[in-house]
Amino acid sequence: MIKLSGIRKTFGKQEVLKGIDLIVEQGDVVAILGPSGSGKTTLLRCINYLERPNEGEVAINQLKVNVKRASKQDIHTLRKKTAMVFQNYNLFKHKTALENVMEGLVIVQKLPKRQARELAVQALEKVGLGGKLDEYPSRLSGGQQQRVGIARALALNPEVILFDEPTSALDPELVGEVLAVIRKIAGEGITMIIVTHEMAFARDVASHVVFMDGGVVVEEGPPHQLFGTPKEERTRQFLKRSIQEWSYSI
Amino acid sequence: MKIDPVFIWTAFVKLLSALPMTLFITAISVGAGLVIGSIIALLRIYKVPVLQHLAAFYVTFIRGTPMLMHLFLVYFGLPALIDAVSGAFGWTFKSSSVPILVFVLIAFSITAGAYLAEVIRSGILAIDKGQLEAAYAIGMKTPQALWRIVFPQAFAVSLPNLSNSLIGMLHGSTLAFTVTAVEIFAEANIVATTNWKYFESFIAAALLYWGITLLIEKAVAVLEKRINVYNRGGVA
Numbered sequence: 001m002i003k004l005s006g007i008r009k010t011f012g013k014q015e016v017l018k019g020i021d022l023i024v025e026q027g028d029v030v031a032i033l034g035p036s037g038s039g040k041t042t043l044l045r046c047i048n049y050l051e052r053p054n055e056g057e058v059a060i061n062q063l064k065v066n067v068k069r070a071s072k073q074d075i076h077t078l079r080k081k082t083a084m085v086f087q088n089y090n091l092f093k094h095k096t097a098l099e100n101v102m103e104g105l106v107i108v109q110k111l112p113k114r115q116a117r118e119l120a121v122q123a124l125e126k127v128g129l130g131g132k133l134d135e136y137p138s139r140l141s142g143g144q145q146q147r148v149g150i151a152r153a154l155a156l157n158p159e160v161i162l163f164d165e166p167t168s169a170l171d172p173e174l175v176g177e178v179l180a181v182i183r184k185i186a187g188e189g190i191t192m193i194i195v196t197h198e199m200a201f202a203r204d205v206a207s208h209v210v211f212m213d214g215g216v217v218v219e220e221g222p223p224h225q226l227f228g229t230p231k232e233e234r235t236r237q238f239l240k241r242s243i244q245e246w247s248y249s250i
Numbered sequence: 251m252k253i254d255p256v257f258i259w260t261a262f263v264k265l266l267s268a269l270p271m272t273l274f275i276t277a278i279s280v281g282a283g284l285v286i287g288s289i290i291a292l293l294r295i296y297k298v299p300v301l302q303h304l305a306a307f308y309v310t311f312i313r314g315t316p317m318l319m320h321l322f323l324v325y326f327g328l329p330a331l332i333d334a335v336s337g338a339f340g341w342t343f344k345s346s347s348v349p350i351l352v353f354v355l356i357a358f359s360i361t362a363g364a365y366l367a368e369v370i371r372s373g374i375l376a377i378d379k380g381q382l383e384a385a386y387a388i389g390m391k392t393p394q395a396l397w398r399i400v401f402p403q404a405f406a407v408s409l410p411n412l413s414n415s416l417i418g419m420l421h422g423s424t425l426a427f428t429v430t431a432v433e434i435f436a437e438a439n440i441v442a443t444t445n446w447k448y449f450e451s452f453i454a455a456a457l458l459y460w461g462i463t464l465l466i467e468k469a470v471a472v473l474e475k476r477i478n479v480y481n482r483g484g485v486a
Binding site: 094 | 378380381383384385386387388389390391394398399402403406479480481
């Protein structure tokens with residue numbers, strides 16, 4: 001179980017997160033929705049301390065990391081329990097697809113190379129890139145790069161995978177292949193937190209949806225409730241506008 | 251003016267005896283400069299309190315003064331310092347027992363360090379922060395992330411500038427002749443004066459420097475091609 005309590009974060013004078021509480025159960029697929037600037041990406045980055053919150057506590061099962069007492073070792077342990085998929089993929093450009101996935105297994109988890117390679121190949125096959133093991137990121141399409149990013153996270157067998165707008169940088173044509181992969185691994189019971197703008201995807205795949213705006217959680221609940229019968233006016237407005245976006249006709 | 255073309259070749263062969271000294275001075279000062287430069291660059295990038303300012307001062311002072319000045323400051327200043335410290339502690343150690351070459355190497359390493367600090371800093375800054383974040387996210391610690399992810403790519407980016415610095419230090423090593431270290435230039439001077447054939451000797455020296463430079467350029471080109479395999483092709 002992942003439990004965030006009272007997460008606050010300010011950049012300069014601007015308070016981006018105003019005390020967020022969130023509980024994610026084992027095996028949950030949580031989608032975080034919200035307009036740009038609502039703080040959803042910052043919240044995700046606070047979970048693995050890529051952003052250090054100003055206040056609050058991040059707990060993953062037994063490990064509790066409070067900002068006030070967080071040591072380097074705590075943060076390191078937290079990061080070993082999590083994995084992240086980035087908007088811009090952030091693959092290691094000087095390493096092949098296989099090396100990208102093996103890196104964490106060999107260097108962080110200290111697995112023997114042969115075993116790491118096996119796991120990495122498995123993960124890449126799972127995302128449909130079994131034939132691209134030795135390609136460098138510069139020779140892969142955006143969708144393929146993001147799938148390597150997912151394999152890199154998956155191979156570490158983390159307690160939760162954090163997805164930061166995994167399809168936002170992709171051509172519309174390539175979004176589908178990445179979403180299909182995420183949907184597939186969601187079905188395997190891995191705990192996931194996904195920040196996304198893909199409404200239809202969130203509705204179909206998530207087990208729990210969180211709507212954020214202005215640094216607070218406005219509303220959360222199962223997708224049928226949040227999309228079907230939202231309680232808050234702000235949620236309704238957002239959904240209305242987002243849903244209109246899909247039905248543009250030219 | 252009469253030129254003795256055959257003597258150019260004679261001089262060239264004689265200069266080869268001083269080639270190892272030139273290569274040694276260049277290699278050590280660039281090698282030490284890389285270490286100094288990396289430390290300085292990291293101090294500045296990570297904005298380490300106090301030290302970042304010292305690092306910035308070092309870079310601007312060294313780059314703001316001629317290389318010959320560094321050599322003289324070290325060559326004349328350091329022995330006095332060594333003797334003063336040695337005297338204060340009552341040691342028998344004297345600066346005169348330190349080979350001159352050591353002062354040359356120290357001075358040139360200091361010079362190279364300042365220039366290379368900027369080359370390395372620009373190389374590191376060219377690597378997008380996202381990759382560092384990805385390294386942290388998979389659980390790497392800062393030294394691992396720098397060593398395995400950032401430095402190899404920063405090195406590849408910096409190669410053209412590094413070869414510039416290397417060639418610059420090769421040519422700068424001629425200044426060692428002013429403190430009697432016998433490298434190619436000093437040897438050329440010796441050959442010139444003993445044979446009264448200045449022009450020929452220095453043509454030979456020029457050819458030798460040019461030859462080494464060509465080899466460096468060729469080697470860097472090969473290295474660049476090999477190291478940049480990952481940048482080739484397709485969508486970036």
